[in-house]
Amino acid sequence: MDREHSADNRNRFLLPLMAVLLVLLLILLFMIWSVLSGTMQIPVLEAEPTPTFTPAPTRVNLAEYYHFIETQQIPVYDHREGRLIVMDFETYIIGVVGAEMPVGYAPEALKAQAVAARTYALRKILRGGCQTYPEAAVCTNSSCCQAFISDSRMEERWKDAAGMNYNTIAEAVMSTVGEVLVYHGEIVDAMFHACSGGRTENSENVYANALPYLRGVESPYEDPMRTQDVEVSFEEAVEKINTAYPDAKVSMDNIRSAISLPEIFPSGRVKTVRLGEIEIVGKKLRPVFDLQSAMFTVETTDTGFIFHVKGYGHGVGMSQNGANGMAKHGSTYQEILKHYYTGVTIEGDLNHALPSDSPAATPEA
Numbered sequence: 001m002d003r004e005h006s007a008d009n010r011n012r013f014l015l016p017l018m019a020v021l022l023v024l025l026l027i028l029l030f031m032i033w034s035v036l037s038g039t040m041q042i043p044v045l046e047a048e049p050t051p052t053f054t055p056a057p058t059r060v061n062l063a064e065y066y067h068f069i070e071t072q073q074i075p076v077y078d079h080r081e082g083r084l085i086v087m088d089f090e091t092y093i094i095g096v097v098g099a100e101m102p103v104g105y106a107p108e109a110l111k112a113q114a115v116a117a118r119t120y121a122l123r124k125i126l127r128g129g130c131q132t133y134p135e136a137a138v139c140t141n142s143s144c145c146q147a148f149i150s151d152s153r154m155e156e157r158w159k160d161a162a163g164m165n166y167n168t169i170a171e172a173v174m175s176t177v178g179e180v181l182v183y184h185g186e187i188v189d190a191m192f193h194a195c196s197g198g199r200t201e202n203s204e205n206v207y208a209n210a211l212p213y214l215r216g217v218e219s220p221y222e223d224p225m226r227t228q229d230v231e232v233s234f235e236e237a238v239e240k241i242n243t244a245y246p247d248a249k250v251s252m253d254n255i256r257s258a259i260s261l262p263e264i265f266p267s268g269r270v271k272t273v274r275l276g277e278i279e280i281v282g283k284k285l286r287p288v289f290d291l292q293s294a295m296f297t298v299e300t301t302d303t304g305f306i307f308h309v310k311g312y313g314h315g316v317g318m319s320q321n322g323a324n325g326m327a328k329h330g331s332t333y334q335e336i337l338k339h340y341y342t343g344v345t346i347e348g349d350l351n352h353a354l355p356s357d358s359p360a361a362t363p364e365a
């Protein structure tokens with residue numbers, strides 16, 4: 001009886017034990033299958049990207065912002081040299097102003113450019129940095145971030161004048177150190193262009209978004225006003241249009257009446273172009289005929305077309321030539337910026353910033 005009883009006991013425990021082992025085995029087989037088939041991933045330790053930078057505060061908190069500007073070294077990808085260079089934020093801004101605006105422009109225009117370039121860079125950084133080179137805060141390719149000129153390239157370009165030019169640009173940057181353009185608490189998208197042709201453009205007429213501070217405004221003092229006449233023979237026009245837009249179906253038989261401009265924005269920029277059998281937005285004709293801006297008219301001659309173009313660039317935000325003209329007519333950089341960026345305030349003035357533990361500001365004289 002006792003022996004039978006103990007055998008019963010063994011069976012009573014053995015069966016559930018085997019069942020548990022079977023379940024564990026099935027789970028193990030399932031996990032192996034999951035890993036092999038890729039449905040489960042084994043965590044992999046990834047090497048930390050070097051160097052890293054701390055994203056800027058997303059809203060403008062001046063104390064955080066001062067700290068960011070004063071302490072940040074940012075990784076800048078030099079696309080000409082193909083390497084990452086770590087530098088002070090304001091040193092980077094000196095290189096941007098030197099590359100983006102002629103150094104001979106009036107000092108107040110250079111200051112306006114410094115604030116616009118700083119604002120543009122900071123917004124880019126706080127939105128995650130350069131999109132082409134993820135390891136960089138910004139890159140030096142103007143079609144991605146902003147153009148930049150290094151000290152050594154300043155020497156190549158400006159020779160003996162390099163030191164003097166550097167000091168001129170550094171003066172514009174350091175006399176506005178920390179200052180950025182803000183609209184209702186947000187760092188603005190401080191777009192700028194070489195020359196508006198007399199009036200800047202609403203952002204939504206060129207890009208997707210209508211931004212309240214990027215409104216078309218008069219730009220009365222463009223100095224120098226950029227114009228361009230582009231002559232194209234009918235043969236060239238047929239070839240270029242067919243290459244870019246085969247659906248337009250232009251030929252030597254119909255080319256004389258193939259280009260017309262049915263819609264023009266109030267600024268004078270072309271809204272739509274009829275091109276043979278299709279219609280395209282005005283700015284898309286720019287690359288087809290290397291037009292410097294979308295502010296153009298077209299003249300038909302006996303042998304081809306002449307595009308009469310005013311301005312240079314997209315036309316949104318600050319016109320650099322217009323800024324130079326305003327400066328020569330006595331405007332300060334603050335007046336220039338507030339003219340081209342509707343409703344903005346200028347914040348972050350580090351030259352007059354107080355240490356955060358100072359309880360009260362001394363009123364300025």
Ligand SMILES: [Zn+2]
Binds near residue numbers: 141
């Ligand atoms: Zn970039």
